[in-house]
Amino acid sequence: MDKVRRVISVIVANEAQVLARVSGLFAGRGYNIDSLTVAPIPGSNFSHMTIVTRGNRRVIEQIVKQLHKLIPTFKVIEHEEMVEKEMVLIKFSIESPIAEIQALCQAYNGNIVNAGPDMFIAMAADEAGRIAHFIDAVERYQPVEIVRSGVVAMER
Amino acid sequence: MKMSGAQMVCEAIIAEGVDTVFGYPGGAIMNVYDEIYKQNAFRHILTRHEQAAVHAADGYARATGRVGVAMVTSGPGFTNAVTGLATAYMDSVPLVVISGQVPLSLIGTDGFQEVDAVGISRPCTKHNYLVHSIEDLPRILKEAFYIARSGRPGPVLVDIPKDITGEIGEFVYPDHVDLPTYKPRYKGNDRQIKKAVEAIVNAKKPLLYLGGGVVLSNAHESIRALAEMGQIPAVETLMARGVMGAKNPLLIGMLGMHGSYAANMAMSETDLIIALGARFDDRVTGKLSEFARYADIIHVDIDPANIGKLVDVDYPIVGDVKTVVDKMLPMLEKKVDPDRYQVWRDILARYDELHPLTYNDCDETIKPQWVIERLGQLLGEKAVITSDVGQHQMWAAQFYPFDRPRQWINSGGLGTMGYGFPAALGAQMGQPDKIVVNITGDGSILMNVQELVTAAENKLPVINVILNNHFLGMVRQWQTFFYDKRYSETDLSFQPDWKLLAEACGGAGFDVTTKEEFDAAMEAAIAGGKVTFVNVAVDRFENVLPMVPAGGALYNMLLEHKEQCDG
Numbered sequence: 101m102d103k104v105r106r107v108i109s110v111i112v113a114n115e116a117q118v119l120a121r122v123s124g125l126f127a128g129r130g131y132n133i134d135s136l137t138v139a140p141i142p143g144s145n146f147s148h149m150t151i152v153t154r155g156n157r158r159v160i161e162q163i164v165k166q167l168h169k170l171i172p173t174f175k176v177i178e179h180e181e182m183v184e185k186e187m188v189l190i191k192f193s194i195e196s197p198i199a200e201i202q203a204l205c206q207a208y209n210g211n212i213v214n215a216g217p218d219m220f221i222a223m224a225a226d227e228a229g230r231i232a233h234f235i236d237a238v239e240r241y242q243p244v245e246i247v248r249s250g251v252v253a254m255e256r
Numbered sequence: 257m258k259m260s261g262a263q264m265v266c267e268a269i270i271a272e273g274v275d276t277v278f279g280y281p282g283g284a285i286m287n288v289y290d291e292i293y294k295q296n297a298f299r300h301i302l303t304r305h306e307q308a309a310v311h312a313a314d315g316y317a318r319a320t321g322r323v324g325v326a327m328v329t330s331g332p333g334f335t336n337a338v339t340g341l342a343t344a345y346m347d348s349v350p351l352v353v354i355s356g357q358v359p360l361s362l363i364g365t366d367g368f369q370e371v372d373a374v375g376i377s378r379p380c381t382k383h384n385y386l387v388h389s390i391e392d393l394p395r396i397l398k399e400a401f402y403i404a405r406s407g408r409p410g411p412v413l414v415d416i417p418k419d420i421t422g423e424i425g426e427f428v429y430p431d432h433v434d435l436p437t438y439k440p441r442y443k444g445n446d447r448q449i450k451k452a453v454e455a456i457v458n459a460k461k462p463l464l465y466l467g468g469g470v471v472l473s474n475a476h477e478s479i480r481a482l483a484e485m486g487q488i489p490a491v492e493t494l495m496a497r498g499v500m501g502a503k504n505p506l507l508i509g510m511l512g513m514h515g516s517y518a519a520n521m522a523m524s525e526t527d528l529i530i531a532l533g534a535r536f537d538d539r540v541t542g543k544l545s546e547f548a549r550y551a552d553i554i555h556v557d558i559d560p561a562n563i564g565k566l567v568d569v570d571y572p573i574v575g576d577v578k579t580v581v582d583k584m585l586p587m588l589e590k591k592v593d594p595d596r597y598q599v600w601r602d603i604l605a606r607y608d609e610l611h612p613l614t615y616n617d618c619d620e621t622i623k624p625q626w627v628i629e630r631l632g633q634l635l636g637e638k639a640v641i642t643s644d645v646g647q648h649q650m651w652a653a654q655f656y657p658f659d660r661p662r663q664w665i666n667s668g669g670l671g672t673m674g675y676g677f678p679a680a681l682g683a684q685m686g687q688p689d690k691i692v693v694n695i696t697g698d699g700s701i702l703m704n705v706q707e708l709v710t711a712a713e714n715k716l717p718v719i720n721v722i723l724n725n726h727f728l729g730m731v732r733q734w735q736t737f738f739y740d741k742r743y744s745e746t747d748l749s750f751q752p753d754w755k756l757l758a759e760a761c762g763g764a765g766f767d768v769t770t771k772e773e774f775d776a777a778m779e780a781a782i783a784g785g786k787v788t789f790v791n792v793a794v795d796r797f798e799n800v801l802p803m804v805p806a807g808g809a810l811y812n813m814l815l816e817h818k819e820q821c822d823g
């Protein structure tokens with residue numbers, strides 16, 4: 101069976117241990133996590149987790165069911181038609197060609213977000229695949245540090 | 257009402273109708289033990305090891321269908337309980353385990369006897385709680401019992417810091433739970449059920465594949481009715497022994513690694529598996545790509561994650577087995593034609609004649625299978641049988657004539673040696689009028705042998721029948737077949753004096769080497785009314801057969817039995 105990439109949203113009670121339950125489930129059952137993000141849902145007692153994973157059809161089905169089986173899980177959404185975004189922060193030496201980098205950022209919904217005496221930081225926010233392209237594209241400017249946020253997604 | 261957290265624990269236990277708690281005290285749980293001392297609404301059994309306390313609560317739960325309760329202290333008390341939790345988790349046994357924890361202010365400081373109980377138990381509990389505030393305690397206790405027994409049952413751990421059991425708070429035991437995130441589905445989808453009924457009606461070779469979920473769902477009467485109505489043959493897993501009843505002509509036998517030839521062939525040739533509360537465990541299916549190649553599959557299970565986990569299912573039905581089967585019965589009644597499956601039943605009868613479940617008996621050396629058959633003749637439905645893990649367990653499952661569910665109690669999923677004796681104590685507490693026999697091995701019984709003292713103290717007349725082959729027999733069997741007879745660390749020739757050991761702890765012991773001695777020992781054990789070891793010297797090199805070698809196809813079984821009487 102072929103492996104596919106899946107973005108899964110999990111709505112969980114915002115309580116102690118819940119992240120450990122989810123990450124422990126993936127570790128214990130040998131499922132793969134490409135990225136995991138979590139934050140409270142405003143105005144509720146729930147949190148929204150977005151998990152990017154990979155596996156064959158049976159594995160993905162099990163992941164969804166096992167997530168659902170956790171007592172604090174309210175809802176599991178296996179995304180199909182979604183808006184998916186990830187953010188990346190990249191630090192460059194001040195010597196780097198800031199105008200070129202800024203132009204690149206803008207092509208990826210980003211900009212220069214901070215500049216200091218020695219360094220400046222560029223940001224881009226886009227689909228995970230495009231973020232990877234962006235990182236490739238700025239490779240030649242020898243970035244000092246790269247931080248990706250992991251994916252958040254919303255069903256259309 | 258105002259009371260301490262410790263009192264709340266006792267009040268919840270009473271409100272849940274629990275009459276027996278098994279446990280072991282220590283620093284972090286002492287507040288609760290102080291309240292236990294002051295009350296007499298429930299009984300507390302002091303086991304001599306926390307593992308045994310949890311297994312005893314588990315045996316009590318399996319024998320009665322009620323929630324079992326165990327209580328342990330923090331740190332080593334809790335870690336000793338982990339095997340018990342994992343055992344119950346694998347077999348979906350409803351338990352609530354209360355553990356003491358260091359005070360809130362010490363959590364995370366490597367305090368004395370601090371261990372991360374919720375962290376350790378997360379993968380082997382259905383759910384667990386660390387109580388952070390006394391306000392949460394009544395709700396958490398209520399939820400723990402509810403979660404343990406509802407849906408697919410399982411163990412729930414409640415870890416309570418010592419300062420919370422000592423604190424005073426307001427106690428109102430909730431009369432219902434409010435868990436928007438947890439809604440087990442019992443009913444089953446009516447459209448799917450209808451389709452499944454059609455599939456049964458149209459099948460030529462349908463087969464009921466019954467698992468432990470049938471016992472948990474108390475569905476045996478409905479299932480016997482279903483089998484009867486369509487004259488549909490049935491196979492049972494290790495966990496479902498007793499569901500059909502040994503005398504039922506529609507019961508083909510136990511399937512799986514040590515299943516009967518006819519049962520495994522039935523599974524290999526059926527065109528419609530009706531899986532009820534079974535989970536396609538690897539010990540049942542053998543090599544998956546060769547498993548039931550001609551069959552469509554109906555799978556009824558309360559846990560959606562069990563469906564489609566290992567095999568593709570044509571008719572998935574999420575629901576409680578009894579509820580779903582009860583819906584099927586009236587739909588089938590008008591449509592099903594028992595004659596349609598006559599050829600199929602004849603084929604299976606032929607298979608059973610060809611290779612019946614058997615062994616070569618011998619008069620000089622007792623064969624272990626004979627002991628089980630004899631126990632069946634002597635005790636039949638009067639007994640509750642527990643077992644440990646190994647060859648003796650498989651022989652018990654193969655040869656004891658189980659008549660009803662909850663008569664057979666063993667660790668199927670985890671395969672925990674040391675389970676049988678403490679589970680028997682729990683079963684005896686739950687079923688005081690039954691004769692409780694633990695069928696055990698000379699290896700397993702030593703893993704919780706300290707419970708002789710618990711049994712003697714509490715006058716629990718559990719009979720341990722030790723099928724003594726002076727080996728870790730099941731491992732030895734694999735070494736014989738697959739490791740060129742290199743018996744690495746499986747020879748148990750050095751043995752305790754079993755009779756003395758039992759007597760030293762306040763029990764009775766009998767050493768048995770002949771069939772006559774066995775009968776006499778059983779008679780004396782039953783009459784004696786106290787915990788007993790019946791140590792039976794059996795043929796050392798007897799193997800459990802049939803056997804599907806691990807990873808092999810279910811229809812490729814080793815069948816030959818050894819002829820000689822060469823103990």
Ligand SMILES: Cc1ncc(C[n+]2csc(CCOP(=O)(O)OP(=O)(O)O)c2C)c(N)n1
Binds near residue numbers: 645646647648700730
């Ligand atoms: C706690 C534990 N440790 C190890 C094993 C592996 N194991 C399975 S069967 C077995 C041998 C059991 O020996 P005994 O109790 O004498 O039973 P027999 O097979 O001889 O009937 C062992 C070591 C286990 N199942 N559980």
Ligand SMILES: [Mg+2]
Binds near residue numbers: 646
């Ligand atoms: Mg042995």
